[in-house]
Amino acid sequence: MGQRQMEGNSIILRLEMRTTEVHFGDVAGAIAEAGGDIVAIDVISASRESSTRDLTVAMTDAADNRRIVEAVTELPGVTVINVSDRTFLLHLGGKIEVTPKTRISNREDLSRVYTPDVARVCHAIAEEPQKAYSLTIKRNTVAVVSDGSAVLGLGNIGPHAAMPVMEGKAMLFKQFAEVDAFPICLETQDTEEIIRTVKAIAPAFGGINLEDISSPRCFEIERRLNEELDIPVFHDDQHGTAVVLYASLISALKLVDKQIEDLKIVVCGIGAAGVACSRILLSAGARNVIGVDREGALVRTNLYDNPVWQQYAAMTNPNMETGSLQDVIAGADVFIGVSKGGVLKRSDVEKMAKDPIVFAMANPVPEIMPAEVEDLVAVMATGRSDYPNQINNVLCFPGMFRAVLDCRATEINEPMKLAAANAIASVISDEERNKFYIIPSVFNERIVSSIRKQVIQAAIATGVARRIPKEKDFE
Numbered sequence: 504m505g506q507r508q509m510e511g512n513s514i515i516l517r518l519e520m521r522t523t524e525v526h527f528g529d530v531a532g533a534i535a536e537a538g539g540d541i542v543a544i545d546v547i548s549a550s551r552e553s554s555t556r557d558l559t560v561a562m563t564d565a566a567d568n569r570r571i572v573e574a575v576t577e578l579p580g581v582t583v584i585n586v587s588d589r590t591f592l593l594h595l596g597g598k599i600e601v602t603p604k605t606r607i608s609n610r611e612d613l614s615r616v617y618t619p620d621v622a623r624v625c626h627a628i629a630e631e632p633q634k635a636y637s638l639t640i641k642r643n644t645v646a647v648v649s650d651g652s653a654v655l656g657l658g659n660i661g662p663h664a665a666m667p668v669m670e671g672k673a674m675l676f677k678q679f680a681e682v683d684a685f686p687i688c689l690e691t692q693d694t695e696e697i698i699r700t701v702k703a704i705a706p707a708f709g710g711i712n713l714e715d716i717s718s719p720r721c722f723e724i725e726r727r728l729n730e731e732l733d734i735p736v737f738h739d740d741q742h743g744t745a746v747v748l749y750a751s752l753i754s755a756l757k758l759v760d761k762q763i764e765d766l767k768i769v770v771c772g773i774g775a776a777g778v779a780c781s782r783i784l785l786s787a788g789a790r791n792v793i794g795v796d797r798e799g800a801l802v803r804t805n806l807y808d809n810p811v812w813q814q815y816a817a818m819t820n821p822n823m824e825t826g827s828l829q830d831v832i833a834g835a836d837v838f839i840g841v842s843k844g845g846v847l848k849r850s851d852v853e854k855m856a857k858d859p860i861v862f863a864m865a866n867p868v869p870e871i872m873p874a875e876v877e878d879l880v881a882v883m884a885t886g887r888s889d890y891p892n893q894i895n896n897v898l899c900f901p902g903m904f905r906a907v908l909d910c911r912a913t914e915i916n917e918p919m920k921l922a923a924a925n926a927i928a929s930v931i932s933d934e935e936r937n938k939f940y941i942i943p944s945v946f947n948e949r950i951v952s953s954i955r956k957q958v959i960q961a962a963i964a965t966g967v968a969r970r971i972p973k974e975k976d977f978e
C-alpha cells in the first residue's frame with residue numbers, strides 16, 4: 504500500500520486521558536488491534552491528572568474509522584473530544600480562492616483599477632476585442648464546467664456534489680501549469696441550456712475544460728461548442744484520458760514487445776472516456792478494438808438507441824465477437840476499463856493472452872484492484888495516485904491548456920492530442936521504463952514543458968495557433 508493512501512485514510516483523534524485510569528500503551532494497543540497505526544502524536548495539554556493529545560492514526564481502509572473510535576471510546580479513563588478526517592479538513596471552506604495581483608492601498612490605486620480609470624481600458628477592449636487577451640484574465644483563465652452527471656465513477660450526483668472534483672481540477676491547473684481555472688457547476692443537464700450557458704460565459708475565458716458530463720450528451724455539447732466558440736473546448740474525460748491512455752500504451756508495448764496493429768484490445772465502458780480512448784487507438788493503428796458496455800460487446804449488426812454506439816460498433820469489433828465481458832476478454836492482450844469499479848475478475852485476466860496489460864481506470868475504485876492480479880499481469884495501471892502507474896487525465900490537461908493558452912489556439916485537434924501523448928511517453932527513457940514505471944508521475948517537472956512544446960508545434964503546423972510564443976523552439 505502506498506504512503507498516500509495511508510494518509511488519505513487517516514484521522515486525527517483528540518483524546519483526554521486520565522492518568523490514574525489509563526496508560527498511553529493501552530490506547531495505542533486498542534488502536535492497533537482495531538486496524539489503526541499511530542503515525543503522529545501531539546500533546547495539546549498535560550497535567551498531573553490528565554493529558555490531552557492529538558493522535559494521527561492511519562488506517563488500512565476507511566471502514567476502520569468507526570472501529571477505532573469505538574475501541575478508544577470503550578477504554579476506561581479516555582474521553583474522545585474530537586475526531587477529524589484529514590480529507591474533510593482539507594475541504595473546509597473549499598480548496599481555492601481568488602487573489603488580486605496588486606493591493607489597492609489608496610484612492611489613486613482605487614481610481615485606476617476601478618472607476619473612473621478602468622473605463623479607458625473598457626473602451627480600448629470595446630474598440631478592439633482581441634485586447635481582452637492582453638488586458639483581462641482571459642489569456643490565462645480556463646473554465647472547468649460540469650453538470651454533475653458523470654462525476655468520476657460516482658454517477659449523476661449533481662452540481663453541488665461535483666464541486667470538490669472541479670475545485671481539485673482548478674488546483675491542479677494552477678500548481679502544475681500556472682493556469683488559473685475556475686470551477687463552474689451548472690444546475691442543468693439539458694444539452695441546449697448547457698451550450699447556451701457556456702457560450703454566454705465564454706468571454707472571460709481563454710479555454711473551456713468540460714468535465715464529468717455523461718455520454719452521449721457530452722459529444723454533442725463539445726462538438727457544438729467547438730463549432731460556435733473561437734476558444735478551445737476540450738472534454739477532459741474524453742481527450743485527456745485518451746491522450747494519457749495512449750501514452751501509457753506506447754510505453755507498455757515496449758515492455759512486452761508487441762505491436763499495436765497485432766493487439767486484441769477490450770475497452771469496457773463505452774461512454775465519454777471509452778469512445779475517445781478507442782478512437783485514439785484506432786488512429787494510432789489498432790485494428791482489433793472491442794467495446795463492451797453493460798449489455799455486452801458492441802456489434803455492428805445490433806441496433807442501438809445511442810447513435811454514438813452505432814457509429815462505434817461500425818468502426819470496431821472486426822470479428823463481430825458477441826457476449827459479455829467474460830466472453831470477449833478471452834485472448835485479449837489489453838484490457839482498458841473506463842466503466843465501474845470491480846467489473847473485471849481475476850478469472851477474466853486468467854483468460855487473457857500472454858503478458859496481459861490491464862489498465863483499470865475507473866475512479867475512485869478501479870475495475871480490478873492491482874493486488875488481485877499482480878502475479879498475472881505484465882503491466883497494470885489504475886487512475887489512482889496511490890498505486891504505481893497512474894493513468895489519469897491530470898497528466899494531460901494542465902500542459903495541454905498551458906500550450907493552447909500560450910499560442911492562443913482556436914481548437915485542440917487530433918495532431919495536437921497525438922503530440923501530447925508522445926510528449927508524455929517521451930518523458931520516460933528506455934532505461935528507466937519497467938512494469939511499475941510506464942508513465943511519469945504527475946509530479947515529474949518535465950511533463951508540462953514537454954507537452955507545451957510539442958502541442959504548440961503541432962498547433963502551429965496545423966494552422967490553429969493565433970500567436971507564436973517568442974522562443975526559439977517556435978520561431
Ligand SMILES: NC(=O)c1ccc[n+]([C@@H]2O[C@H](COP(=O)([O-])OP(=O)(O)OC[C@H]3O[C@@H](n4cnc5c(N)ncnc54)[C@H](O)[C@@H]3O)[C@@H](O)[C@H]2O)c1
Pocket residue numbers: 653654655656657715716717718739740741744771772773774775776777795796797840841842843844846864865866867885886887894895896897
Ligand atoms: N483515469 C482517468 O483519467 C479517467 C478519466 C476519465 C474517466 N475515468 C473513469 O472512467 C469511468 C467512466 O467515465 P466516463 O466519463 O466515460 O463516464 P460515462 O458515464 O460517460 O461512461 C461510463 C460508461 O460505462 C458504462 N458502464 C457502467 N457500468 C458498467 C459495467 N458494469 N460494465 C460495462 N460498462 C459499464 C456505462 O453504461 C457508460 O456507457 C469513471 O469511473 C471515471 O472515473 C477515468
Ligand SMILES: O=C(O)C[C@H](O)C(=O)O
Pocket residue numbers: 654655656668715739740865866886895896897
Ligand atoms: O478526476 C479524475 O481523477 C479523472 C477523471 O477526470 C475522472 O472523471 O475519473
Ligand SMILES: [Mg+2]
Pocket residue numbers: 655714715739740
Ligand atoms: Mg473526470
